Amino acid sequence: MARNLLCRAVDVFQLSKLTLLAGARLCTQAPTEPLTVRQQNNGIRRIILNNPRKRNALSLSMLESLRHDILTDAGSDDLRVIIISAKGPVFSSGHDLKELTLAQGREHHTQVFQTCSEVMTLIQDIPVPVIAMVNGVATAAGCQLVASCDIAVVTEKSTFATPGVNVGLFCSTPAVAIGRAVPRKVAMEMLFTGTPISAHDALLHGLVSKVVPEERLEEETLAIAQRVCQASRPVVALGKATFQRQMAQGRDAAYATASKVMVDNLALRDGQEGIQAFIEKRKPVWSNRAEDAQD
Secondary structure, rough: OOOHHHHHHHHHHOOOOOHHHHHHHHHHHHOOOEEEEEEOOOOOEEEEOHHHHOOOOOOHHHHHHHHHHHHHOOOOOOOOOOEEEEEEEEOOOOOHHHHHHHHHOOOHHHHHHHHHHHHHHHHHHHHOOOOEEEEOOOOOOOHHHHHOOHHHEEOOOOOEEOHHHHHOOOOHHHHHHHHOOOHHHHHHHHHOOOOOEHHHHEEEEOOEEEOOOHHHHHHHHHHHHHHHHHHHHHHHHHHHHHHHHHHHOOOOHHHHHHHHHHHHHHHHHHHHHHHHHHHHOOOOOOOOOOOEOOO
């Protein structure tokens, strides 16, 4: 089971090869500033939404660029955690409504929402934690992006909303992620009214992980990322995959899944290394490879 869960993300990457290549072509065609900026250092990948002039709208091109930056070398042992942030006062305003007129056609509309769904599920399927670092407004699909990330660190001035109902387009796809992050009645009020909630209300309801002063946003987010980097990559990957799987199951099935994976985790080389290090009162030396321990 553990191997199957670890391989699931690999399958996602393989299924995404064609779209990854398409995204690479798209990125090279950008005439000036890229829609997203990717940086990586010491296992931490930074992906910055880079279209503040359009409020970092999740246009089809932006979604394809984001998908490309997530998938690039995603299976590398050097990648341990991803941070998604944005340039400007708006994290993301959601879909680009100019792409959703009748002039664009139903086929284009279908492509937009399919690509968006692929990106959101990819964030949850990729074998490393994904952290949203938010300093501003996140609405509609932008709020969906925050809800889809494993962890969200936000500033006190950040706000979150699903205002689609007010322009005649109910936020049905954002509701998938938001409805799994906050209580049902909170989600329904957000969806029916479009009224923004504050960062502290978002924390209260479980949409975000931590609220910090603006001047400490980077420090607090990087501290979490660096802590993730100290753990074994295959153990984190197994834990993330198992968490996502058991959350979709009933209680008894979830315990059966988790119990089996705990045993599989113990069979990993890094599982045994961690236990041995604890017994010997030393720091573990991780192999960071999904290999079974040798008897």
